[in-house]
Amino acid sequence: MIIWLNGGFGAGKTTLAAELRRRLPDSVVFDPEDLGITLWKWLPPNDDFQDLASWRELVVATAVSLRKHHASTLVVPMSLVRDDYRTEILGGLADAGEEVLHVFLAADFPVLWARIVARSPVPDNPETGHSAAEWARGRVEAAVAAAEHQPSGTLVLRSDRLSTSELADEVLAAAGLRQVG
Incomplete structure (x- = not known):
């Protein structure tokens, strides 16, 4: 199974992925952001690596390969706020025969904003001149709105109302x- 943790920046995807990994020691956590950063080493950086068709194709291929060869459970913490990109990636996984649990971590705007502001500073991208924090803050409204139009079958959880432990319980159920142990 692939557990896709979706939601806005600051929704708790990475924290929940770590908790699921702790509870499922044979699982693998795959962060597709690493593929985007790698592509930016080879290609001229753009505003969002998700706009690169090669990134979307590589995410599907990498997830399928990791799940097939290395883990019965793959946990993927990655925002997919654009409907077309989410459909393309999750559909590609389904077309490859993967069972996917799509989880959307919803939170109110002030909570996401506060979490992003409280994060440790992330270095700016010297290639694009973008501040990582400014970039993330600019996408909070879209993430909040995305909670309202997730596909059927999506497990929508309120990460601003449930603890990480409670979120993990819901996902595992x-x-x-x-969980082991």
Whole structure:
């Protein structure tokens, strides 16, 4: 199974992925952002690596390969706020025969904003001149709005109302997985 953790920046995807990894020691966490950063080493940086068709194709291929060869459960913390990109990637995984639990971590605007502001500073991208924090803050409204139009079957959880432990309990129950220990 692939557990895709979706939601805005600051929604708690990375924290929840770490908790799921702790509870499912045989799982693998795959962060597609690493593929985007790698592509930017080879290609001229753009405003958002998700706009690169090669990134979307590589995410599907990498997730399928990691799940097939290295983990019965793959956990993927990655925002997919654009409907067309989400459909392309999750559809590609389904077309490859993967079982996907799509989880959307929803939170109110002030919570996401405060979490982003509280983060440790991330270095600016010297190639594009963008501040990582400014870039993330500029996408908060879209993430909040995205919670309202997730596809059927999406497990929508309020990360501003549930603890990380409670979120993990909900995800494991929905996935039909039992934690070790």
